[in-house]
Amino acid sequence: MYFQELIAKLNEFWAGNGCVIVQGYDLEVGAGTFNPATFLRVLGPEPWNAGYVEPSRRPTDGRYGENPNRLQHYYQYQAVLKPSPVDIQDRYLESLRYLGINLKEHDVRFVEDDWESPTLGASGLGWEVWLDGMEITQFTYFQQCGSIELDPVTVELTYGIERICMYIQGVNSVFDIKWNKDVTYRDIHFQSEFEFSHYNFNISNPDMYFKLFDLFEKECNAILDNGTVNVVLPAYDFVLKCSHAFNMLDARGAISVTERVGYITRVRNIARRCAEKYIEIRREMGFPLLGKAAVLK
Amino acid sequence: MLKDSNFLCEIGTEEIPAGYFPAAIESIKKILRQKLEESRIDFADIEVYATPRRIAFMASGMAESQRSEQVEVRGPSVKAAYDAGGQPTKALDGFxxxxxxxxxxxxxxxSEKGAYIYAAKKLESGKTEKIIPVIIKHIIENLKFPKQMKWSDKKVYFPRPISYFLLLFNDRLVDFEMDGINSSDKTRGHYIQHDGMFEVTRISDYEKVLLNNGVIINHHERKELIRKELISAAVKAGGVLNEDEALLDIVTFLVEYPYIAVxxxxxxxxxxxxxxxxxxxxxxxxxxxxxDKNGKLTSRFLVTSNNPVNDNVRVGNVRVITARFNDAGFFYREDRKLKLHERVESLKNVMFHKELGTIHDKVERMGFIARFISDRLTIEEKEKDNIERAVHLSKADLNTAMVFEFPSLQGKIGRIYAQLDGENSQVSDAIEEHYRPRSQEDPLPDSRVSxxxxxxxxxxxxxxxxxxxNIPRGSQDPYALRRQAGAVIEMLIRNDINLNIKEVLEHVSVNYKNGKSHVDNLIDFFDARVKTYFTECGFKYDEIDACLSVGNTDYLEQFRRAKSLNEFRKNDKFSEMLLGFKRMNNIVSGFRKENSDYNLMFDQSLLVEKEEKELHAFFHERKGKIGDLxxxxxxxELFKLLIDGKNIIDGFFDKVLVMDSNQKIRDNRLYLLENILSNxxxxxxFSRISDK
Structure with a gap:
């Protein structure tokens, strides 16, 4: 199965389970959780079922294209379902079968792994799913997001699609994954891994990112406080921009251990403000998705 | 399986974290027992079994219905029950x-508090079947886990979602519903190998139904099976199992049926x-x-799988560990590019605590303390150098990639890297051992340098x-300060180290904010740990008090006294003699309370009675010896010496009145006693010695 087929299969499967198939966000994010299709949609009472691929950036994980398993840019396949279906674990296992994995021939395991994102004020309980000892999915019941307790609860399934594909294709390096018949992951991403690793670790300008962080944070607050129109989505974009600026500074080692906590708190504060504003606006709109989302079979 | 069980409840769940089970199992036993007793439902015994995906509890000999009982219930007081006109009040109506x-x-x-309204009430004998759902609900709501969660749109909290209930009493289904989850007479098989819901027609079949469907419900059996298979797999692989009971407990709760892959x-x-x-x-x-035979690691490892083992399982796990070892190898080679001592400087960038500075600052303070202690002990120069070196390197591994990856290896990595750097073994051992005891079970360091x-x-x-x-309060001791103070005391006592803790604290106080002001509190904290330790040693509280209240913080010395005292106390003669000393002490301190500066005079010629002469002579002759001992x-030796004085002291108190009307004689006798006590x-x- 080619990489692009794997994505198509997951889209197909979750579409069949009532999910809307949306797209990765058009800003730098560290994970699919940051996409408004997760971070904001999990808030409030409205049902929401979605699936998408999220191109994700982790500047500190860059290895100049030399490590077979670590990348500063990779893909997550994210499925979020609210409220979490009572048979979601079975549905998830079904999705693996749908990818052609015969579960009876493997050792599948749900191993405790509680998840927390201090920057987003988000946390949940769940597992990392192991396939023959390899972590292939992060499976989380969201309990809190934007520092707000969630009710109903959303389940978030984050597939590590490179890993699953390596497994299915039987290759030992992510760069050897066949994207399609002729083109490999290396053809598409080796150059970017090499270049961005250099940029993230050696070339980027920390002074600029420090300034940007301050500017982005200011803009986010200014949007929320504008006093004329009640808007949240543009403000949330600046949460993402702050978070990325922080990650870039982190990759340069420009933030000391003591300062770190301060920066994380600043992002969490604006994330919390956005979460509160989002719920407020949706309430004013009468929570339009209530009773409207596709019914899961 | 519990013999003759007639009650069975299985809570089917998604995978609950392995570490939660031991406490949860005990907790269920306790709550179930308590609720059954409270509900007046007789039973013979209870048992709890668990796998990662289910918790089953059962009872044998459970009665069909509650025990009926006649009880008296108390209502309002008579005063409150009737109004001025003698009519029942709201309080009585409510009752x-x-x-x-x-x-x-x-x-x-x-009653003791006056006249009250009572009613004789018969507690009816309800059907057990009707009570069971109440008990199950109570158990679910009252079980304590480290973390709990909500799921879907439900209100109930549990560590992971509950999927179903199997609930049987006398082989009949008991209806139960909680937040939309219903009971049935079915259990789920192993969800990969034998998926489906399977009927349990008889409780006695429960274990067999599960076994036929890929699950060993009894975790004790599962654990022993895993142990047996691991041991034999290791032998087949040409070596011996690296046994690890804690890990075995975890894997027992990671699988519903174990398969071992080599x-x-x-x-x-x-x-x-x-x-x-x-x-x-x-x-x-x-x-x-x-x-291998010599305890060296081999390249074989054992995977406990929840599914039958085949090449997929083996190849997959090897691939995973290969990737991890590649990372570890990379970290190891990176780490080895610097010697441990070359990392010390970089500890200036690692924060220990915002008010206490960096780890580098901490190491400097440790050096200051270690030098002071070394100077007080009889230690060779060579050892002093090793102590100095070990302190210097003690935290240098914190900046290695390996400790960053495995915080639990701090100290261990330091020791290995120190060995590779060519540091001597006293130094490398101390780098690891100075953290001990890391837990209650961990041994104490035993070399002098460590x-x-x-x-x-x-x-x-x-x-x-x-x-x-950051001071421990009540049960809160997040920095394990009690364990650390306890370890200090034990190290000193077990290794025969005389060290005056007060002196140490006063000397090192210069390095801390308002240092002097904390010394007394720290001594109290140490004293409290010493009391605990001495109590655990079997010493009596008055023996401990008698030793500790002289205010000496050389705990080894205190220990020796308390121990000798405790041993000699078994001798009745000695015990009685101690009371004689206590009596002397009471008389003198009673006098001194009123006359603290009074100058007592002594003149041997004023000794009148034979008994007081004997008392004086006894202690006078032994004064030098007592001091030496x-x-x-x-x-x-000292107590042996004193025990002969028992009869003399007794004789003194029998025959001699200290507070004589003649002031000179009185003073002379008081002087005699005070002088004896001064030894x-x-x-x-002695005032702390209890009379009993």
């Missing part, structure tokens, strides 16, 4: 309604230190390792914590 009784059922009775990693990885490889396998992947470094580390932690207000901590003033506080 009647609440107990579903009428005025005909109540009577008045006097795998092998590339031998080239064996260049990486064993502890690193073992930590990778154990902590991340829950693998058991296999050792002990001094460990003392320095603990004194700094204790003083540092006190100076920034105390100085050399020869308490047993022991720093040894024991």
């Amino acid at each position: 009647l309604k609440g107990n579903s009784i009428t005025m005909a059922d109540v009577f008045t009775k006097d 795998c092998e990693f590339n031998r080239d990885f064996l260049e990486i230190p064993d502890v690193v490889l073992i930590a990778e396998m154990k902590e991340h992947q829950k693998y058991f390792s296999v050792l 002990i001094v470094v460990s003392l320095a580390e603990k004194f700094d932690n204790l003083f540092g914590s006190y100076s920034v207000g 105390i100085k050399t901590s020869s308490y047993i 022991f003033v720093n040894l024991l506080d």
